[in-house]
Amino acid sequence: MSKALSHPEAEAIDLSAVLDALRDPIRRAIVLMVAEQGEKRCSSFLHCATKTNLTYHVARLREAGVIRVRVEGPARLITLRQDELDRRFPGLLPAILAGARQDPPLARLVESA
Amino acid sequence: MSKALSHPEAEAIDLSAVLDALRDPIRRAIVLMVAEQGEKRCSSFLHCATKTNLTYHVARLREAGVIRVRVEGPARLITLRQDELDRRFPGLLPAILAGARQDPPLARLVESA
DNA sequence: TCCTTGGTCCAATATTCTTTGAACTAGGCT
DNA sequence: AGCCTAGTTCAAAGAATATTGGACCAAGGA
Numbered sequence: 001m002s003k004a005l006s007h008p009e010a011e012a013i014d015l016s017a018v019l020d021a022l023r024d025p026i027r028r029a030i031v032l033m034v035a036e037q038g039e040k041r042c043s044s045f046l047h048c049a050t051k052t053n054l055t056y057h058v059a060r061l062r063e064a065g066v067i068r069v070r071v072e073g074p075a076r077l078i079t080l081r082q083d084e085l086d087r088r089f090p091g092l093l094p095a096i097l098a099g100a101r102q103d104p105p106l107a108r109l110v111e112s113a
Numbered sequence: 114m115s116k117a118l119s120h121p122e123a124e125a126i127d128l129s130a131v132l133d134a135l136r137d138p139i140r141r142a143i144v145l146m147v148a149e150q151g152e153k154r155c156s157s158f159l160h161c162a163t164k165t166n167l168t169y170h171v172a173r174l175r176e177a178g179v180i181r182v183r184v185e186g187p188a189r190l191i192t193l194r195q196d197e198l199d200r201r202f203p204g205l206l207p208a209i210l211a212g213a214r215q216d217p218p219l220a221r222l223v224e225s226a
Numbered sequence: 227t228c229c230t231t232g233g234t235c236c237a238a239t240a241t242t243c244t245t246t247g248a249a250c251t252a253g254g255c256t
Numbered sequence: 257a258g259c260c261t262a263g264t265t266c267a268a269a270g271a272a273t274a275t276t277g278g279a280c281c282a283a284g285g286a
Contacts, residue, residue: 015212019136023129024244043262053245055264060243074253074262089212095205099128137274156232166275168234173273187232187283 005062005069010084013065018089021064022096027057029109031066032100034080036110041075047112066093118175118182123197126178131202134177135209140170142222144179145213147193149223154188160225179206 008014022028026048034040045054058078061067068079085093100106121127135141139161147153158167171191174180181192198206213219 015141015209015216016136016138019132019209023132023136025129028128050246051263056244076263089208091204092208092212095202095208096128096132099202099205103128163276164233169274189233
């Protein structure tokens with residue numbers, strides 16, 4: 001039986017956890033790319049970090065409530081919890097995404113995916 | 114001769130550094146209180162942490178570009194770099210402050226100051 | 227001058243976060 | 257079955273953060 005990936009409820013999303021999740025450039029790159037291109041699989045980010053390390057970063061984003069991960073066959077598909085997040089912390093995610101877009105090295109990471 | 118406290122230029126403020134600074138509840142309490150009550154001295158926050166520890170947290174906020182610290186006699190006076198921050202990352206600080214206000218334990222910290 | 231107030235600085239510890247390799251599992255294809 | 261793809265798990269090592277105590281310093285008042 002496959003383990004159910006745990007996601008916090010929308011109302012339980014914690015500000016410290018979200019800021020903590022988004023303070024890392026690799027994690028911001030993942031989030032930015034999903035924001036711009038929609039659902040992505042983990043392997044789309046192998047140019048950012050090793051496989052093991054990606055598992056770690058994706059788990060942090062998921063546990064913070066920033067992304068949702070669903071299992072489809074052998075792959076994990078990642079989406080942004082944009083609406084839920086914006087209801088809980090209005091304006092926060094858009095502001096951070098805008099900041100991420102201004103960052104050339106980060107934008108380059110997103111390009112190269 | 115008194116050391117000149119270093120503050121990053123407005124354009125040099127880094128998103129990772131800002132999120133890093135604001136991910137800590139003690140630091141958010143400091144920022145929230147200065148946002149609501151205007152200029153404050155370090156000692157206003159002694160109920161949040163020890164003296165030494167406050168020096169540390171205040172330095173992190175300053176080095177991230179979130180607050181400005183000026184020396185007046187024996188005291189350090191703290192203000193928010195609200196306008197500069199909002200020009201660099203529009204909407205970010207307001208969103209985080211709004212989130213902080215929703216947080217009962219944090220709001221209680223601000224009350225008790 | 228001595229004392230108090232308001233903080234700083236340093237060094238040590240504790241904790242937490244990040245990264246890695248090696249071994250593993252689960253699904254799907256042939 | 258055997259193999260590949262996609263990703264997980266674990267343990268260990270390394271790096272960064274947080275917290276504390278003790279000594280210190282500078283300004284201002286008695």
